[in-house]
Amino acid sequence: MPTSAQPSSTTCAIAGCGPAGAVLGLLLARAGIEVVVLEKHGDFLRDFRGDTVHPSTLELMDELGVVDEFLTLPHNTVSHVQLQTTAGQKLTLSLERLPTKFRFIAFMPQWDFLEFITRRAQAFPSFTLLRNAEATGLIEDAGAVRGLVYRRDGREHELRAAITIGADGRTSVTRKAAGLPLIETASPIDVLWFRLPRNQDEAQAVAGRIGPGRLLVMLNRDAYWQVAFVIAKGQADAIRSRGLEAFRREIVSVAPELGQRVEGIRDWDEVKLLTVRIDRLERWHRPGYLAIGDAAHAMSPVGGVGINVAIQDAVVAANCLWQPLSKGDVGEDVLADVQRRRERPVRLIQALQAVVQERFLRPALESQQVPSIPWLARVLLSTPILRDIPPRIIALGFGRPHIESPARDRR
Ligand SMILES: Cc1cc2nc3c(=O)[nH]c(=O)nc-3n(C[C@H](O)[C@H](O)[C@H](O)COP(=O)(O)OP(=O)(O)OC[C@H]3O[C@@H](n4cnc5c(N)ncnc54)[C@H](O)[C@@H]3O)c2cc1C
16 A cells, blocks of 8 residues: 555554554554554654663664664764762763663664654555544444544545554543543653753763752763753743743753853753653553553653653554454454553553652752762662662663564565
């Protein structure tokens, strides 16, 4: 089926071509399943999204046999995360001892990742990507979801499907239409993202800076730093109202090495707010419908795991779905199996993120003095038998899935 054709029925309809939807689309098409992925935007260009490709995802790319080609795309690698307080206290997380072939995080723009995956998927005849196609609702019949309704070219269309996947992100329209209840956990932080020039002689690591009431993380993007300025929940408007000059001073107070470079922030338009949320669906499925990725569980940015967890969901969904789909029959037990396999790893990571937010980030933001790095973190990261546990969780997640769906012929 050509990429731009407007099909009215398919085997698997996927709403959303983010990391979860794109990877699931690729794996199903590769297994010979007809799949249509709908993406509401015309391209994948998004600033400040999950650009952190962790070893768990690199291992999956390796299983697909594409990792060497993938790593020829422009990216830079980081093997250490360093935290430093303004009083000089330091803490380092190292990926260099992890039990994996890929002992680094690859920083790559998410649009390059998505273009790469969808290009691979288009090599399979059963894959269709519809851009500028926005899912607006679900088709329901006798209590089951039978496909979705989408808007494209100013008109409403129907796409009937044996199974409909909600991979439409943290504000998912499809999960709302499916009426699945969401459990939200309060998050004490939000994040302001922006860019500043980086000098080539500066550290390769991810660098965290902690000062009185301030917390900043700098991600090395080669020519520039991608900076996360962590703020107390709901404080973005107050910070903006104090003006850009005051904001620049706050940045330099915690990261003096940025000095004059903060003048690079010329407008609030260059500062993007991420409203941090940790939530998850109580039930990820209904007959004929399954939510995965952020649509099933929005992750905190702590650890930069969101994209990687979404991709692991996609792998497990493909493992569970490809056989029933090839027989044309997906019972709800299969969908429940996807949730059963993924829910525990997701909840464990969310619980750890909540602990870091409450025990470390909140006190740091509320402190009027230079906060010290918690003793537990210091003991954990300086004890040889314990120090690899945190980087291992960040890099590999829990219950690492492997690709079990087969590869059929390409176009
Ligand atoms: C500002 C920001 C910074 C982040 N930083 C990091 C980070 O550093 N590291 C990390 O790992 N994670 C980060 N994340 C989280 C990460 O981006 C997500 O966890 C990850 O992308 C989830 O993948 P997904 O495919 O489930 O959803 P998304 O990536 O949200 O993809 C959903 C896709 O569906 C499309 N869509 C939405 N609604 C519809 C619709 N109705 N019809 C059709 N298409 C639709 C969207 O356009 C999008 O392409 C960040 C998120 C944000 C917002």
